[in-house]
Amino acid sequence: MGLRRVALVSRAVAGESGRRAKTALLADCLRELGPEEGPAAVVLLSGEAQRLRTGVGPAGLRDLPGPAAEASLGVREAERELERIAGVHGAGARAERRRLLVDLFARATAVEQEFLRAVLVGDLRQGALDALVGEAVAQAAGVPVAAVRRALMFRGSARAVAEAALAGGEPALAAFRLEVGRPVRPMLAASAPDVGSALERTGPAALEWKLDGVRVQVHRDGGEVAVFTRGLEDVTGRVPEVAEAALALPLRSAVLDGEAIALGLDGRPRPFQETAARAASRRDPDRLRAEVPLSVFFFDLLHRDGADLVDRPGLERWAALAEAVPPGLRVGRTETGDRERASAFLRESLALGHEGVLVKDRSAGYAAGRRGAGWIKVKPRHTLDLVVLAAEWGSGRRRGFLSNLHLGARAAGEPGLGPWVMLGKTFKGLTDETLAWQTAELLARETERDDWTVRVRPELVVEIAFDGVQRSPRYPAGLALRFARVVRYRPDKGAGEADTVATVREIAAAEGL
Numbered sequence: 460m461g462l463r464r465v466a467l468v469s470r471a472v473a474g475e476s477g478r479r480a481k482t483a484l485l486a487d488c489l490r491e492l493g494p495e496e497g498p499a500a501v502v503l504l505s506g507e508a509q510r511l512r513t514g515v516g517p518a519g520l521r522d523l524p525g526p527a528a529e530a531s532l533g534v535r536e537a538e539r540e541l542e543r544i545a546g547v548h549g550a551g552a553r554a555e556r557r558r559l560l561v562d563l564f565a566r567a568t569a570v571e572q573e574f575l576r577a578v579l580v581g582d583l584r585q586g587a588l589d590a591l592v593g594e595a596v597a598q599a600a601g602v603p604v605a606a607v608r609r610a611l612m613f614r615g616s617a618r619a620v621a622e623a624a625l626a627g628g629e630p631a632l633a634a635f636r637l638e639v640g641r642p643v644r645p646m647l648a649a650s651a652p653d654v655g656s657a658l659e660r661t662g663p664a665a666l667e668w669k670l671d672g673v674r675v676q677v678h679r680d681g682g683e684v685a686v687f688t689r690g691l692e693d694v695t696g697r698v699p700e701v702a703e704a705a706l707a708l709p710l711r712s713a714v715l716d717g718e719a720i721a722l723g724l725d726g727r728p729r730p731f732q733e734t735a736a737r738a739a740s741r742r743d744p745d746r747l748r749a750e751v752p753l754s755v756f757f758f759d760l761l762h763r764d765g766a767d768l769v770d771r772p773g774l775e776r777w778a779a780l781a782e783a784v785p786p787g788l789r790v791g792r793t794e795t796g797d798r799e800r801a802s803a804f805l806r807e808s809l810a811l812g813h814e815g816v817l818v819k820d821r822s823a824g825y826a827a828g829r830r831g832a833g834w835i836k837v838k839p840r841h842t843l844d845l846v847v848l849a850a851e852w853g854s855g856r857r858r859g860f861l862s863n864l865h866l867g868a869r870a871a872g873e874p875g876l877g878p879w880v881m882l883g884k885t886f887k888g889l890t891d892e893t894l895a896w897q898t899a900e901l902l903a904r905e906t907e908r909d910d911w912t913v914r915v916r917p918e919l920v921v922e923i924a925f926d927g928v929q930r931s932p933r934y935p936a937g938l939a940l941r942f943a944r945v946v947r948y949r950p951d952k953g954a955g956e957a958d959t960v961a962t963v964r965e966i967a968a969a970e971g972l
Contacts, residue, residue, distance in 0.1 A: 461496075461530055461531070461532055461533045461534060462530070462532040462533065462534050462536075462537045462567070462571050462574070463530040463532075463568060463570060463571055464488060464491070464492070464534075465488060465492075465500045465503060465504065465534055465574065466570045466571050466573065466574035467570060468484055468485065468487075468488040468504075469504060469574055469577075470570065470573075470574075471484050472484050472485060476874045476876070476877075477874055478591065481591060481595075482591060482594045482595050482598060483598070485504065485591070485592060485595030485599075486594075486595040486596075486598035486599040487599075488500065488595075489501070489595055489596060489599035489600075489621070489625065490599040492534060493625060494622060494625040494626035495535070496533060496534040496535050497596075497599070497621055497622075497625045498618045498619075498621040498622040498625065499534040499535040499537070499538040499618070500534045501592055501596060501617050501618055501621040502538055502617065502618045503534070503537070503538065503574075503578050504592055505592040505617045513541060513544045513545045513556070513579060514544070514545070514547075514552075514556060515544065515556065515560060515579045515580075516579075516580065516903065516904075519556070519557070519560065520560075520576055520579065520580070523560065523561060523564040523572075524561060524564050524565040526567060526568050526569035526571075526572050527565065527566055527567055527568050527571075528568070529568070530568050530571065531566055532563075532566055532567055532571060537563070537571075537575070540559065540562075540563045541578075541579075543559055544556050544559045544560060544563075547559070563575070580904075580906060580916055590955075592617060592621075593607045593608060593611055593617070593620070594607075596617075596620065596621045596624050596625070597624065599624075599625065600624035600625050600628060601628065602624055602628055602629045602632060603629070606624075606629050606632045606633070607620060607624060607632065609632070609635070610623065610624070610632040610635040611644065612643055612644050612769075612826075612827035613635040613636055613637055613638070613641075613643055613827075614635045614641075615641075615642065615643070615644060615691055620632070620635070623635070636767070637714065637761065637762055637767050637769055639678050639679070639680045639712050639713075639714060639762060640678050640680055640683075640685055641678075642676050642678070642685075642687035642691040642693075643676070643714070643761070643769075643827045644691070644827045645674060645676060645689050645716065645827060646716075646759075646825050646826050646827050646833070646834060647834070647956060648817055648834035648835055648836040649832060649834070649835050649836070649962070650835065650836055650837075650838075650843075650958065650962050650965075650966075651818070651835045651836070651837050651965070652837075652841070652965070652966055652969045653837060653969075654666070654798060654801040654802055654804075654805055654816065654818060654837050655798045655801075655802075656965075656969065657801075657818035657835040657837055658796060658798060658801060658818060660820075660832055660835060661818055661819070661820040661821075661832070661833075661835065662796060662820075663794065663795065663796030663821070664794070664795070664796065664818045664819055664820060664821060665773060665774075665777065665792055665793070665794050665818075665819045665821055666792060666793050666794070666795065666801055666804050666805075666816045666817070666818055666819070667758055667790045667791065667792040667816060667817045667819065668790050668791045668792070668808040668811065668813045668816060668817075669808065669813055669814040669815045669816050669817050669836055669837075669838070670718040670720050670728065670756060670790065670813055670814070671720065671728050671731045671734075671812075671813060671814045672718035672719050672720030672721075672728070672731070672734050672756075673688065673689075673718065673719045673720070673734055673735060673738045673951055674688065674689040674716075674717075674718060674951065675687070675688065675694075675698070675701055675716075675717055675718065675719045675755065676688075676689075676714065676715070676716055676717075677701060677702075677705045677713070677714070677715040677716075677717065677755075677757075678713070678714050679705045679706065679708070679710060679712060679713045679714075679715075680712050681711060681712070682706065684702040684705050684706055686698050686701050686702060686705075688738070688951060689951055689952070689956075690951065690952075690953060694738060694739075696744060697737075697738060697739070697740060697741065697744060697747075698719055698738060698744075698753055698755075699744050699745075699748065700719075700748060700752065700753045700754070700755065701719050701753065701755045704755050704788060708783055708784060708788075709783065710763065710764060710783055711764045711765075712762065712763070712764055712765060713760065713762055713763055713764070713783065714760070714761040714762040715757045715759070715760055715761070715780075715784070716757065716758060716759035716760075716761065717755055717756055717757035717758055717759075717790070718755070718756055718758070718790070719734065719738060719753045719754070719755050720734050720753065720754055720755075720756070721733050721734040721737055721751050721752065721753055721754075722752075722754050727811065727812040728812045728813065729751070731947055732947065733751055734751075734753070735950060735951060736751075737750075737751040737753060738753070739950070755788065756788060756789060756790045757780060757784050757788055757789055757790070758780075758789065758790040758792075758817075759776055759777070759780065759825065760776050760777075760779050760780040760783060760784070761776070761825055763779050763783060768825075769824060769825045769827070770824045770825075771824065772821065772822045772823065772824065773819055773820060773821045773822065773823050773824075773833075774821045774822070776825065777792075791807075791808070791811075794821070801816075801818070804816060805837065805839070809839060814838055815836060815837050815838035815839060816836075816837050817834055817835070817836050817837075818834070818835045818836075818837060819833065819834050819835075820832065820833045820834070840924055841924065841925050841926070841927065841966060842922055842923065842924050842925075842946060843868065843922070843923050843925070843940075843958045843962065843963070844920050844921070844922055844923075844949060844952060844956065844957050844958050845866040845867060845868055845882065845920070845921055845922075845923050845957055845958065846866075846867050846868075846869075846879060846917045846918070846919065846920055846921075846954050846957045847864050847865065847866065847867075847897075847901065847915060847917070847919045847921055848865040848866070848867040848879055848881060848914065848915070848917055849864075849865040849912050849913060849914040849915060850862065850863060850864050850865065850897070850898075850901050850912070850913055850915070851863035851865075851884075851911050851912050851913075852911060852912075852913075853886070853894070857886075857894060859898075860894040860895065860898045861894075861897060861898045861901050861902070861913060862886045862889065862894065863884050863885070863886040864884060864885055864886065864897075864921065864945070865881055865884055865912075866881065866882050866883055866884065866885065866921070866923060866940070866943065867879035867880055867881050867882065867917060867957075868880050868882055868936075868957060868958050868959055868960050868962070868963060869954075869955075869957050869958070869959045869960070870959070870960055871959040871960065871961060873936075873960055873961070876935050876936060876960065877935075878917075879917050880934070880935050880936050880960050881934050881935065882934060882936070882938065882939055882940050882943075882960075882963060883931075883934065883939045883940045883943050884943075885923065885940075885943040885944055885945060887942075887943070887944035887945065888924075888944035888945035888946065889945055893945070893948070896948075897919070897948070900919060901913060901915050901919065904916040904918055904919070917954050918953075918954050919948060919954075920948070920949040920950075920952040920953070920954060920956065920957055921945055921946075921947070921948050921949065922945075922946040922947050922948070922949055923940065923943050923944065923945060923946065924943070924944050924946050925940040925941055925942055925943040925944070926941045926942040927940075927941045927942075927966075928940060928941065928963060928966050928967040928972060929941050929972070930972060936960050936963065936964075938960075938963055938964070938967055938972075940963075
């Protein structure tokens, strides 16, 4: 039992269209590997290995040794080798990474080499991301899926959760709890075409301004504060205004969810690119805050002075938030089940320069890391967060730049559609600056090309505006976007947060298709 087994299962999973069949294949493999090697397999299969940041791209995978005749690599052994490669830094790092990579591939059989290449460039094409592997872990360990999801919410690491489930079952998973200082996966919102459709799902609900900022999760423990992004990156040193706002609250300990945003002198939001650039910059924060000051607005409270609120209904969490956080630091909100009042609140949000509204089920707990029915975003125009699957070389003044983008949504288990479903192409909305940036970023993710098109790892998320949906036999889902154009790239979002084909079908249904 070893890496060859995992590689063959990965290949088999990629060939299956049904979610149940994929899950069963993965679960059988994890059950056979057991608690010793199963967690390492989860790292490789779930995409968690990509977060090791090995520094190895497609170019680094050229001219490697031919395959070994016999399988000898263990799964944990392969994981350790990838960890070693990721740990190489400083002078001579490139040569040392190459040496380690050559040694690893020299010991791998053909099917193992194929698997390792896909792991290193994030191109497994099996749809076996965190959610699917989480279901497989639950099945292999004989524990409820909800217990695995909850543990993932608090721990973040698929490896740690798999190790606990396979070795200790449900009691070991129950040991994972919210810890102040350790980020939890943020709750995500589904989409609806209008507030009426959203209210049909939730009933009377809370409506909040949807700010066009950067999601922040703030942990406070006494005089210590840590600020994390939606991708769980620690950015405390880059956003001192957020930390200071948290320290000023009448709390001993807290975990707050909110948005950091750059506002103009008139109080209206500055362009998202300015907020994103400010939050991502590692320059002197005092100089940055003078140039682009950030404000923070909180909309949820997950922990307060020793009490966890994650499982409490929204109404209870928001009441606790209102007691602890002054109005000037809270997102604007109202509660209603009336469509006219909800539409008026949406118009108010738009007039203030915000994106739209979030419609929130008042009885829902905080479903971290999931895009469920508890929160629903409504924007006045159709927009989707899609992933770039490929790009075509431009012509004329765009010659030398990757221009026409191939746009994909997550299949999310729809039979026969694979992990990504193309919905159309666009070259509209791209500035010269964006063209140059996206060309460099896409080439860094290149997997293959022909004379006109460069195919890339599905990693870059781009927000796309469009006028509607139309039927199209050209694309796998039978749907295409009308007049698609680029609004902006979303470096704050991972590919797993892209919208699904199901959302596109819902928009199509609302349009009578």
